[in-house]
Amino acid sequence: MINVGIIGASGYTGAELIRLLTNHPKVKISYVTANKYAGQKVSALYSNFYGICNLSFEKFDLDIAKKKAEVFFIALPHGTAMDVVPELLGSSRKVIDLSGDFRFPKKDVYEKWYKMPHKHPELLGKAAYGLCEINREKIKKSNFISNPGCYPTGSILAVVPLLKEEIIFEDDIIVDAFTGASGAGRSASKETHYCSCDENVSSYKVGGTHQHIPEMEKEMGKISGKEVKLTFTPHLASFSRGIYSTIYCKLKKSISTEELLKIYNNFYKDDYFVKVLPKGVYPEVKSVAGSNFCQIGLEVDERTGRVIVISAIDNLVKGASGQAIQNMNLICGFDEKEGLKTVGLIP
Numbered sequence: 043m044i045n046v047g048i049i050g051a052s053g054y055t056g057a058e059l060i061r062l063l064t065n066h067p068k069v070k071i072s073y074v075t076a077n078k079y080a081g082q083k084v085s086a087l088y089s090n091f092y093g094i095c096n097l098s099f100e101k102f103d104l105d106i107a108k109k110k111a112e113v114f115f116i117a118l119p120h121g122t123a124m125d126v127v128p129e130l131l132g133s134s135r136k137v138i139d140l141s142g143d144f145r146f147p148k149k150d151v152y153e154k155w156y157k158m159p160h161k162h163p164e165l166l167g168k169a170a171y172g173l174c175e176i177n178r179e180k181i182k183k184s185n186f187i188s189n190p191g192c193y194p195t196g197s198i199l200a201v202v203p204l205l206k207e208e209i210i211f212e213d214d215i216i217v218d219a220f221t222g223a224s225g226a227g228r229s230a231s232k233e234t235h236y237c238s239c240d241e242n243v244s245s246y247k248v249g250g251t252h253q254h255i256p257e258m259e260k261e262m263g264k265i266s267g268k269e270v271k272l273t274f275t276p277h278l279a280s281f282s283r284g285i286y287s288t289i290y291c292k293l294k295k296s297i298s299t300e301e302l303l304k305i306y307n308n309f310y311k312d313d314y315f316v317k318v319l320p321k322g323v324y325p326e327v328k329s330v331a332g333s334n335f336c337q338i339g340l341e342v343d344e345r346t347g348r349v350i351v352i353s354a355i356d357n358l359v360k361g362a363s364g365q366a367i368q369n370m371n372l373i374c375g376f377d378e379k380e381g382l383k384t385v386g387l388i389p
Contacts, residue, residue, distance in 0.1 A: 044374060045072040047111030049102060049126055050118035052076035053228050055140055057088050058363035059115050060095055066367070066381030068374075071095070073110040075102040104129050113374065115366055116140060119227075121158045127186075128162050136185045136373050138366045144169040144188040145257050155253040171261065172369040174378065175313045176202055187369045190261075192361030193219055193254045193276060196287040198261050199316060199336050200353040203309040205266040209302075210291035210349065215272040217258070219287040220279040222327070225357045233278060244278050252276055283358050284327035289351045299342045302349060306338065314379055315360065315368070325354030332356060332387040334364035356386075 048059050051074035063071050074084060076099040083098050085091040100106070107114070107130065114130050116123045116139040123141035130137050146152045147167035149160045160166065170184035171177050173195060181187060190198070197217050204210045220243070226234045233239065233246070255274050262270040279286075299321055310316040317337050319325065325337035333356060340351045355361050364382055371378045 044069050044113055045111045046070065046370075047073035047075075047107055047114045049075050049107070049114055049116050049130075050122075051084070052079050052087060052099060053117055054224050054358055055362045056115075056117040058358045059117060059366065060084060060088075060091065062359070062363060062367055062381060062384075064094060065384075068376055068380060069113075069370075071097060073100065073107060074098075075100050075107075077101050102126065108132075108135070112136065113370055114138070115363075115370075117363075120156055124161050128165060131165075131186055133185070136187075136370070138172065138187045138189055138369050138373075139169065140189045140362055140366055142191060142253060142257070144186075145171065145191070146260070151256055155256055172365065173198060173261065174365070174368050174372060175199060175310070175316060176261070176265065178372060181369055181372045184373060187366075187373065189362065189366045189369065191254045191257055192221070192225060192285055192355070192357040193217075193252070193274070193287070194258045194261065195361050195365065196285045196336065196353045196355045197258055197274075197289060198265075199355075200287060200289050200338055200351045201262065201291060202265055203306050204291055204302075204349065204351070205262055205270075206309065207305055208266070208294065209297065209305075210293055212262075212266050212268045213271040214292040215262075215270065216290040217272055217274045217287060218277075218290075219274070219285060220277045221285050221357055222279065222281040222283045224283045225285070226278070239278060239280050242278075242280055246276060246278060248275055250274070281327055283331055283356050285353075285355050285357045285361055286325070286327050287353045289353070291349050291351065293342070293347050293349055296344075296347075297342065297349075299340065302340055302342065306340070310338075315382070324352050327354050328388050329386045330354050330356050330360070332359065333384050334360045334368060334382040335386065336360050 080101040149163040169188035319339040324339035
């Protein structure tokens with residue numbers, strides 16, 4: 043049994059970590075912090091934890107944290123996580139950061155896309171990128187994991203087999219993705235106000251400005267061995283949780299849908315959390331809601347010489363907290379599936 047701490051536990055990803063870890067047989071949640079809610083019960087903020095989690099939020103204290111836990115999930119906003127991570131790293135402690143603060147090896151890339159200075163550039167490039175299906179062996183050997191972004195998770199998993207087999211042009215990838223309102227976090231805003239997002243779809247950060255673009259291009263480039271360029275447009279849709287990504291890729295050669303499905307099934311044959319759907323069946327957000335699964339479907343458009351790949355994940359689970367626990371399982375030597383076998387919620 044290992045003791046786990048969640049730093050920044052009052053947000054949606056923190057609450058999701060509590061929900062999932064409550065059912066993990068090999069961990070004990072021993073420390074949860076939220077400076078704003080210090081002293082309040084977790085169940086007072088999230089009523090689903092009444093009678094389940096009796097912990098109270100604490101104000102972050104480094105000395106207390108080190109005494110109470112061995113594995114830490116950092117569920118703080120970008121720019122804030124970098125203040126905490128260096129203090130918690132140590133030979134006897136493991137840190138899984140859910141922010142974007144340590145996803146890039148270079149300071150200038152982070153500062154360009156996240157529009158803020160990086161206070162600890164000496165740690166950039168030190169974290170293992172935590173997309174388990176493509177970086178499993180490196181994750182197992184690390185005590186410092188940078189959890190992937192939600193959009194990159196769905197998009198990278200959708201195109202990895204195509205890049206690995208050199209089937210598509212690396213400089214002609216289009217990603218069109220929809221996220222649920224929970225992707226904006228727990229804090230209220232005009233865009234996520236009920237009257238704004240109910241029965242509505244809107245686009246944001248259009249024109250190559252979203253901070254997840256360099257993350258996707260970097261990781262896809264590692265897989266292909268070549269520079270990747272993509273066009274990415276994110277959309278906010280009127281559902282609570284989920285990311286639905288449609289990716290358009292130009293094929294280098296003529297190939298059938300059936301052949302591509304064989305390639306995908308072979309590539310992901312040992313990956314429990316990636317489900318490749320049969321021909322003519324495509325992912326749905328509800329199929330993966332509440333779960334750590336990624337569903338992938340695809341179809342070749344023979345007329346245009348493109349393949350259309352569709353993926354669906356839960357942004358709070360496979361796109362954040364579930365994937366973080368999957369990483370924890372790997373670095374702690376547990377079964378990768380431990381505590382994460384919940385299937386999607388339908389209806």
